[in-house]
Amino acid sequence: MLNPELLELAITRIRIEFDGRRERFSREVQEIQQELALQGLGTSGGLKEKTGQALMRELDIRALLAWKVLSRIVSGQSLAIDVGLNRQLKEEIASQLAADCDDLITIHRFASENLRGNALPSFDAMRERTLAKIWSEIDIALLATQRSQETGETQSIINIHGALNKKLDLARQWGQVRENVKQQQTAVFNLLAPTRPLTALNQVRAQFEAAFRQFQAKPTAESAIQVQELGQQLLQLAQQTPGFDLPSQAFQDLVADVQHALEAITRVAQTQPSEMAIHRQITDLKQQQAEALTSIDKRIQEPSQAGQAQNQQLEPFDVFISHASEDKDAIARPLYQELNAQGVRVWFDEAVLELGDSLRRKIDEGLTKCRYGVVILSPHFFRKQWPQKELDGLVARETASGEKAVLPVWHETDRDGVLAYSPTLADRVAAQSAEGVAVVAAKILAVLKK
Structure with a gap:
């Protein structure tokens, strides 16, 4: 019988392998799109066909990765080959392909609904074809068991990795916000002679003030960018609106409002972590993940003989x-x-x-x-x-x-x-x-x- 603890570690190992495949496959699909776009075939049947082929290859790769990890447990425990073991290995691989392929399902749905050409097989049909291929290579398996929860350090690392990637995206957005604020503050006083009506300026000013209130209530990178864009429009209109020529009080009031908003955005942006800090965390996390995977591999390959002897006694x-x-x-x-x-x-x-x-x-x-x-x-x-x-x-x-x-x-x-x-x-x-x-x-x- 498969050791439940080693099986839990193996499932975690499979999830880590699948997580590594997501980014690679996303890049592969983008390369296919770029290649066909250069040929003027951006939404053609050729793109749909190549996307379907890429999906089949990725399913095959993930099934092989799952089988590779599980087979190491079987060889490490020297298990007897029987029908029950064969059945559990097949069900475990099928379970992983059903639970951890959301990215493939999303791409399949997009290709089916938005690209021209012959209809793709259903994703379930693709998955069944992959399972049929991998099952033909499996000689051993065990009675399937259900796990109510899968825990461990490496699973936490996967979750933390995803959270850090989100933080990295946010850090990039705030970095852009800080850069935009610098550019906009430099351009505040570069105004030209007025030629536009006051009505347009008042409309944009109302939008600017509403956006700034929203930013103050809930400061996000998106709302900061919106305030900056409206502030830029406001300054451009002021260059062309009668009554706002330098050094009028109206112009000074307008500049003060924009400057106040930019300073508020800058204060919030300075509290956000930088891309460099997030990259350092990701680097540390990858090191922890590598060490955890090494530990899992060692435990899978070298089951505790002392523990087996203790069970026997x-x-x-x-x-x-x-x-x-x-x-x-x-x-x-x-x-x-x-x-x-x-x-x-x-x-x-x-x-x-x-x-x-x-x-x-x-x-x-x-x-x-x-x-x-x-x-x-x-x-x-x-x-x-x-x-x-x-x-x-x-x-x-x-x-x-x-x-x-x-x-x-x-x-x-x-x-x-x-x-x-x-x-x-x-x-x-x-x-x-x-x-x-x-x-x-x-x-x-x-x-x-x-």
């Missing part, structure tokens, strides 16, 4: 106590002590976990090795994430094996409380903490002796 447990930490003193610890005194082998976090242990890995080991899971259902349990994941693992075991694995204990709740959380759990016969720890332990012992 781990003694099985009779029961696993799943509980919310708030219920530890009232019921979980006393129940563990009572069962332990009766000779029951109990997985209880305080007794099993040691300094430095991986919490998730140890819990997975306990769930795998135990015969039954004693699940203490309480209002605290219903609000906690970890205990619910433990319950999900036990229910999955029941579904797969067809044998009972969950022994519910109700604590400070009743059938209505359990029913609101899970109707299927409410129908199960349960022990109740109100009966006393000794009675609950006796009922669990009766099940273990069967």
Whole structure:
């Protein structure tokens, strides 16, 4: 079976590879457009056909990248070839092509709706063709598993990278704003003789003042550019409008308004990060990403033999106590002590976990090795994430094996409380903490002796 932790790392690795492909493919499409534009075929059927061909190539490349990463896990774990493994590998690759190809879908939609020529195959049809090609090269796979969340340092790096790219675009805009302000301030006093009517000037001045109020309310690069453009129009009209010749008071008032707006924009622009600062962050982030990828590759290629040996040596447990930490003193610890005194082998976090242990890995080991899971259902349990994941693992075991694995204990709740959380759990016969720890332990012992 594929190691879930390595599979999670591999999926993150695939996402990073796909993220790197996005920019390359975007450049490839732009080059195709530029080449045909030079030939006068900017929206022709030729462009549509070449775009479709480029989409097929990119889908093939991404499928091969996903298969390359997953195959390294298979070879690293020396897994036996079987139908279940074949099925999971195919489903994982199909899942990645469905989840991480939004950029390809966007380009396909644009080409289909805006370019002349024969209709392109649907994007789903293109993806199915790619999957058929990659599936023919796969010899091994495993039963598909669903992951509720994919976390890790490298995924955070991808998210940060996207945020930094947005910041870089914003820094470029503000850099242009600062440059435009300098040019406009230089041109403020370069005015000519008046020849235009006052009405046009008043209209532009009203637009300028409205745009400046909007900038003050929400200072953005776009609103700053709009204020600058209207300010420039205002100064140009003043050059040609009667009554605004130097050194009239009307002209001085106009210049003061424009100068005030430019100074306000400059103050905001100076607080924005520069392109150089964002580039430095991106450089540091790429270094972190490279180090993270190296770590992932090493962990994929060299599975922990020590961890495998530890799993093999781990003694099985009779029961696993799943509980919310708030219920530890009232019921979980006393129940563990009572069962332990009766000779029951109990997985209880305080007794099993040691300094430095991986919490998730140890819990997975306990769930795998135990015969039954004693699940203490309480209002605290219903609000906690970890205990619910433990319950999900036990229910999955029941579904797969067809044998009972969950022994519910109700604590400070009743059938209505359990029913609101899970109707299927409410129908199960349960022990109740109100009966006393000794009675609950006796009922669990009766099940273990069967």
